[in-house]
Amino acid sequence: MDLNSEFDRETYNHLWKLAKTQQNETGIMTIDEFEYWERFPQNFSDPWFKTLCHEYRHLRKEELPNGVEFGITYKSVSINPQTYLKYLLNIFTLMGGTTQRAELSHLNECIKNETDIVINCSGVHSRTLKEKTDNKSVLTYVIPHDEEEVILGGTYEENNYSTDVDYDAAARIIQRCLAICPDLLPKDQAQLTIKGYGVGLRPCRKGGVRVDAEWITSEKISKKILIGHNYGHGGAGFESSYGAANHLIKVMKGMLNDL
Ligand SMILES: Cc1cc2nc3c(=O)[nH]c(=O)nc-3n(C[C@H](O)[C@H](O)[C@H](O)COP(=O)(O)OP(=O)(O)OC[C@H]3O[C@@H](n4cnc5c(N)ncnc54)[C@H](O)[C@@H]3O)c2cc1C
CATH class of the missing domain: 3.30.9.10 (D-Amino Acid Oxidase, subunit A, domain 2)
Structure with missing residues (x-):
């Protein structure tokens, strides 16, 4: 299984649990998802998530709407972003996190003397930080x-x-x-x-998702800073979120342990 599918697998299981246990707080609910093809797909093979998503199956002919030749259905989740993002921010602040609004033209601008680690989740505006996007x-x-x-x-x-x-x-x-x-x-x-x-705007990136880390030496404070990158999630940033974030944390912990 490729890394993106691994991200989605971990995230699906987590979001499913949230929907089942904290629907009101998180704005996440379970739904029946239907995907339709206007023309019967040639050489159709079931997607990798066939074994992940609950109750995955092909739709019967009588279940297809007019103008549709093929379809699949499975259990998924629907997220109300307004409620969900508030829920995430609340957890972040409860854990001691603080926020600050600023517009950066370079990642260096968020590096201060006390900075050891920066995580770049610049999404749709990563192009403003010299990254290319593609829709x-x-x-x-x-x-x-x-x-x-x-x-x-x-x-x-x-x-x-x-x-x-x-x-x-x-x-x-x-x-x-x-x-x-x-x-x-x-x-x-x-x-x-x-x-x-x-x-x-979907924050797509040429070359796909970037989830990796690098050491940089900041000219400003002459020390090595670990920069984590987690962006370019395009139209799937919610469904890959927990998996991608956990992967980045593992990568960064590994780099810190190797010091
Ligand atoms: C119509 C639509 C439907 C979608 N449907 C789905 C779906 O069904 N499932 C799914 O998983 N995803 C879906 N998505 C995609 C999902 O919304 C994104 O993948 C997700 O929001 C990406 O999150 P992110 O935090 O990586 O990036 P962003 O949401 O782009 O956040 C990046 C943040 O960094 C800040 N930032 C960037 N550059 C700078 C800078 N230079 N200075 C200061 N701040 C900066 C931005 O202001 C922003 O707050 C959809 C998107 C759209 C538009």
């Missing part, structure tokens, strides 16, 4: 959230960093989602009730 087209998804909300998406556009709402793209997303999931529209309604529009 790729259209994808359609319907994700149930808590509080009876459903997220509809999406787009996948290379090098588009605009966070302005594109209402034409939004109308096309709604059309595509209704085509695969007509039950979204209550029988007594002609249109969906839209609670809000959101735009997000």
Whole structure:
């Protein structure tokens, strides 16, 4: 199994546990996930997570929506990022962590005399720290959230960093989602009730995820600093998070032990 799948495996198990034990606090809930193919895929082989995700199976013909030739289903989780990120920040502060807002043009700018370790999780803005990012087209998804909300998406556009709402793209997303999931529209309604529009950027990176560490000698304070890198998670940063973070910690501990 490749490293990214290992990250996802560890994370799935952890998120599943959180959903089962702390749903309200974390904003994570278990869901039935469905993936559809408009055309029957040639030489389909089951994904690596077939043995990980609970109740993985191929959909029966009568379960497929119109215009869909093949599909799979399995148990997954849905995360409400607002609730979940608050939960994470709360844990961080309870453990003694503090936060500070600053805009950096180089990693060196966060190095002070007392700094021994820096962890670079610069995600979507890693390009501003001299890293290159790369985005790729259209994808359609319907994700149930808590509080009876459903997220509809999406787009996948290379090098588009605009966070302005594109209402034409939004109308096309709604059309595509209704085509695969007509039950979204209550029988007594002609249109969906839209609670809000959101735009997000997936922090992709040429070459894929970077989870590694390096020693640098800071000119500012003439000592060696261990820099951990954990970014470029693209459209999968939540689902790989615990696995990637634990891997980085292992790598960094190994480098510190070798000193
Ligand atoms: C529409 C959409 C749907 C998605 N769906 C999923 C999904 O189903 N499953 C999934 O796992 N993931 C999904 N993702 C991807 C997920 O949101 C990202 O992978 C994840 O947020 C990446 O987290 P990160 O912390 O690595 O990076 P980011 O969220 O980009 O965070 C990086 C942080 O570093 C800060 N920063 C960067 N550079 C600087 C600088 N120079 N100075 C100061 N601060 C800086 C930024 O301000 C930011 O706060 C989706 C994303 C989008 C947009």
